[in-house]
Amino acid sequence: MSFSSEVRKELTELTGDARHCMIAEIGGFLLIAGKIECEKGKFSIQIQIENEAIARKYFTMIKKAFNINTEVLLIAHKNKNRKTYLLKINNPEDAKKILLATTLLKYEHNVPILRNHMDYTMVQSICCKRAYLRGSFLGGGSVSDPEKGYHFEFVTIYYENAEYLQNTMKNLEMDAKIVTRKGSYVVYLKEGSQIVDLLNVIGAHIALMQLENIRIVKEVRNNVNRLVNCETANLKKTVSAAVRQVQDIEYLRDTIGLAALPENLEQIARYRLEYSSATLKELGELMVPPVGKSGVNHRLKKLSEIACQIREQRGGLSKND
Numbered sequence: 366m367s368f369s370s371e372v373r374k375e376l377t378e379l380t381g382d383a384r385h386c387m388i389a390e391i392g393g394f395l396l397i398a399g400k401i402e403c404e405k406g407k408f409s410i411q412i413q414i415e416n417e418a419i420a421r422k423y424f425t426m427i428k429k430a431f432n433i434n435t436e437v438l439l440i441a442h443k444n445k446n447r448k449t450y451l452l453k454i455n456n457p458e459d460a461k462k463i464l465l466a467t468t469l470l471k472y473e474h475n476v477p478i479l480r481n482h483m484d485y486t487m488v489q490s491i492c493c494k495r496a497y498l499r500g501s502f503l504g505g506g507s508v509s510d511p512e513k514g515y516h517f518e519f520v521t522i523y524y525e526n527a528e529y530l531q532n533t534m535k536n537l538e539m540d541a542k543i544v545t546r547k548g549s550y551v552v553y554l555k556e557g558s559q560i561v562d563l564l565n566v567i568g569a570h571i572a573l574m575q576l577e578n579i580r581i582v583k584e585v586r587n588n589v590n591r592l593v594n595c596e597t598a599n600l601k602k603t604v605s606a607a608v609r610q611v612q613d614i615e616y617l618r619d620t621i622g623l624a625a626l627p628e629n630l631e632q633i634a635r636y637r638l639e640y641s642s643a644t645l646k647e648l649g650e651l652m653v654p655p656v657g658k659s660g661v662n663h664r665l666k667k668l669s670e671i672a673c674q675i676r677e678q679r680g681g682l683s684k685n686d
Contacts, residue, residue, distance in 0.1 A: 389487050
C-alpha cells in the first residue's frame with residue numbers, strides 16, 4: 366500500500382460530529398471529485414471514485430448532514446480487479462440543498478450561479494479548515510513516499526479553488542505554491558516539516574508519526590555522513606600537510622644537514638621524520654619541554670620557509686627535485 370493510500374485509509378475512518386464541519390468537508394470533496402450539472406434549472410450531483418472506503422464515507426456523511434439518500438452504482442470494467450463507485454444525487458431539491466449549504470450555489474437576482482469555490486465564511490473556524498482540507502485530499506490529493514522525497518499536493522480543475530486551498534493553508538502557516546499541470550491546478554508543499562503539519566491538520570496522525578520517524582532517521586543519517594565527510598576532508602588535509610613537511614625536511618637533510626638547523630628546529634625536524642603520521646599535538650608532546658600545537662605548527666612552517674629559500678638559492682628547483 367502506498368503512503369498516499371495509507372493516509373486515505375486513515376482519513377476515511379474519521380467522522381466529524383459537527384454538521385458545519387461535515388458540510389465544509391463535503392464542499393472540499395465535491396469541488397475536486399464532484400460533477401455538478403444543471404439542466405433547465407434542475408441540479409444534480411455525481412461523484413465518481415475508485416476507493417470504496419471513500420465512497421462509503423461520503424455516502425454516510427451526506428446522509429448524516431442532510432438526511433439525503435445517495436444512489437450508489439458500481440461501474441463494471443474489463444479489468445475485474447478495478448472497481449469504480451458512482452454516487453448520484455439526482456433529486457434536484459436534494460442536490461440544491463447540498464449546493465446551497467456548501468455555498469457552491471448562489472442566487473443573484475433569483476438567478477442560480479454555480480461557483481468554483483466556497484465562501485470563506487465556511488472555513489473561519491480551525492475545525493472547518495481541517496475538514497475542508499481533509500475533504501479536498503480525499504477528493505484529489507496525494508503525498509509521496511517520504512523515503513523517496515517530500516511532496517504533498519491537491520489537484521483541482523478550478524483556479525479559484527486552488528487559490529482557496531492555498532489561502533486556507535497559508536492561514537495555517539503553510540507556504541503552499543500553485544502550478545499548472547495538464548489543464549489542472551496543483552497546490553503543493555515540498556517542505557517535510559510543513560507536510561507533517563498538514564497531516565496533523567487533516568487528522569492523519571498515524572501517517573504523521575511514520576513520516577516523522579523517517580525524517581528523523583534521514584536527518585541522523587545525513588548528519589553522520591556530513592561528519593564523516595568533514596573528518597575525511599580534515600584527515601586528507603592533515604596527511605597532505607604532513608607529506609609536504611616530510612619532503613621539506615628530507616630536502617634540508619640531504620642539502621645542508623639537520624645539524625645545521627637551530628636546536629629547536631632540528632628537534633622538531635627529527636621527530637617529524639620519525640613520526641610522519643603524528644598530529645601536531647602528538648609531536649608537541651614529544652618535545653622537551655612539551656610545545657603546544659601552535660608552536661609546533663610555527664616551527665614546521667619555519668622549516669618549510671628555509672627549504673624554500675635554499676631551493677631558490679640553488680636555482681629554483683622544485684620540492685621533488
